[in-house]
Amino acid sequence: MMKRILNIAQIGAPVLRESTKRLKREELLSPPIQEFIDDLIHTMRSANGAGLAANQVHQSLRICAIEVKNNPRYPYRPNIPLTILVNPDLSPASELMFDNYEGCLSVPNLRGKVKRHCEIRVEAMDRFGNPIAETVRGMTAATYQHEVDHLDGKLFVDHVEDSKSSLILSTSQDRYFGKSPTPGMIR
Numbered sequence: 001m002m003k004r005i006l007n008i009a010q011i012g013a014p015v016l017r018e019s020t021k022r023l024k025r026e027e028l029l030s031p032p033i034q035e036f037i038d039d040l041i042h043t044m045r046s047a048n049g050a051g052l053a054a055n056q057v058h059q060s061l062r063i064c065a066i067e068v069k070n071n072p073r074y075p076y077r078p079n080i081p082l083t084i085l086v087n088p089d090l091s092p093a094s095e096l097m098f099d100n101y102e103g104c105l106s107v108p109n110l111r112g113k114v115k116r117h118c119e120i121r122v123e124a125m126d127r128f129g130n131p132i133a134e135t136v137r138g139m140t141a142a143t144y145q146h147e148v149d150h151l152d153g154k155l156f157v158d159h160v161e162d163s164k165s166s167l168i169l170s171t172s173q174d175r176y177f178g179k180s181p182t183p184g185m186i187r
């Protein structure tokens, strides 16, 4: 089966603001959903995304893909192996927060400074219905929070506290944040 590049919804599209449907294990294992997951991964990689949520490609399902592999859009980010989260639930594993610099394939040309939990616990299924229970930290934790926010109908711009100083054009990023912004970890 040829993998397809799916159309990415842009900010303003209602599908980005609606919460997504949980999948039963049998639904997840069905061929249409497995093909959809292949297309989601292919679309994320084609667009150089660090992650992509199903509702960003117009499917209101609680599934997201995450992968960072020498990403040209985020050269300073640590690599994350390909991860598919189905029905993810996140909870903070610590009170500590840090400033993360984020962009989004659904919010073209903008980067913003967003507060994220340093450490989060994730419970989910992988694409084959196996349970995932792990704790992730730092920028990886921020990426998980960004993607699961999508599945709850939220965008990173919702978290930007001071849009005048913290929401900027990606082409001006070097001027504002320095060439290799490292997050201000509070510890």
Ligand SMILES: [Zn+2]
Pocket (backbone or CB within 6 Å): 103, 104, 105, 106, 146, 150
């Ligand atoms: Zn996004």
